[in-house]
Amino acid sequence: MDATKRADIAIGATVSIVLKQDQRNGALTDGVIEKILTNSPNHHHGIKVRLNSGEVGRVKKIHP
Known part of the structure; x- marks a missing residue:
């Protein structure tokens, strides 16, 4: 699964995201x-x- 492709992302999926304010530290x-x-x-x-x-x-990240 690739987090840069929309086709691999689905509503209801569990994921890890980076918030705008966390872009510098990568949290x-x-x-x-x-x-x-x-x-x-x-x-x-x-x-x-x-x-x-x-x-x-x-x-x-997309979690299984």
Whole structure:
């Protein structure tokens, strides 16, 4: 699974994202995808999503 391809991301999937304020230090936040915000089929920094908690960030890891 590739976090830079929209086709590999699904609503309800458990992922680790990096929040905008954490981009410099690389801290990851875990959660479940509520909505996929990136419209393009891929993005080199990761697909932007909103988690059930309301946090928005780019996917860095997809958990099985």
